[in-house]
Amino acid sequence: MTLLLEEGKNAEIKANSTYAIVAITKHGVELARKLHSVLQTGDVYYMSKFEKGDEENAGIKMFDGSVRLLLPSLFQNYKGIILIISLGAVVRMIAPLLKDKKTDPGVVVIDDKGEHAISVLSGHLGGANELTREIAELIGAKPVITTASDVQKTIPVDLFGKRFGWVWESADKLTPVSASVVNEEHVAVVQESGEKGWWTYDRPLPDNIKTYLGIKHALEAKPSAALIVTHRNLQPQEEAILENGVLYRPKVIVLGIGCNRGTKSSEIESVIENTLTELNFSIKSVKAICTIDLKKDEEGLLEIVKKFGWEFHWYLPEELNTIPLQQPSETVFKFTGAYGVSEPAAMLYSGAKKLEIVKKKSGNVTISVAVIPFE
Incomplete structure (x- = not known):
């Protein structure tokens, strides 16, 4: 398949990898193919006039037209872009595409002979510095990184x-x-x-x-x-x-949670937020929600961990029962086989010897809070 690049139209591409590797010269194409074989990840793009016949099987994409017209789509679809193009040309072509260092992809430039790999854009947040070092090692190039903290070997x-x-x-x-x-x-x-x-x-x-x-x-x-x-x-x-x-x-707060079947995620979230406010803790430091295996398919819990990107871990009753509890419950044992859910779950995952909140019941939700020890 060959992409036809036209003024005023974004190229319709499908990213199959984290990185795009782009070449526009004969030697650049050879280098792109070599890098593709050793990087183990990366979609290759080069001009169709350098077609070798195996591109479809190799998953290589070709294009006709100016590479400048390809870049807007690459910026939208890839975490990192590796360009085997002169540095000056790259700077001119990407300048209109730049938005914010927190969202721009990492850009690495390699010279036509593969002697230098240069971190050009989003060296830290976009991962270009790390990618530059990796590429340099793979192809025997010299990494060129100008970020002050990297050069001085201090805290980025x-x-x-x-x-x-x-x-x-x-x-x-x-x-x-x-x-x-x-x-x-x-x-x-x-x-x-x-x-x-x-x-x-x-x-x-x-x-x-x-x-x-x-x-x-x-x-x-x-x-x-x-x-x-x-x-x-x-x-x-x-x-x-x-x-x-x-x-x-840091991700150090562990929430042990038990709830009635069918409890809505909005109620669980409200209990979590109120509890963290009570403790004066930041919700950004929550690492995981832990519970019993009976709740591993609880929709409300699954929705919460998906929304916040938290880990979700469940334990068998016999695992929970290995933790001595301040408030063991015969009622909970009768229905679950465990003498408690939220307390031992939070302690097992966190490794903490004590809880910030032992057990708080609020509506349909029971919550315990632990902080992973800092020693």
């Missing part, structure tokens, strides 16, 4: 904790805080929960980045910027730390 503020699933409370201060990091200003890091393995370089933290036991201590040190990692909502006296700070939400 917009990627901090991303591999663990941490999310920002707000992206408003990402740019100024990043500037403080790379300009070697005093940056405070306060972590109250979440994974500890966020520093991945084989050297100590840079001298300008200091860790503090709490927000109070960090405020007293008067840093230029701050990175705060916590599942709780800050107190009014603590919020000054965010004047030039980013608040990260």
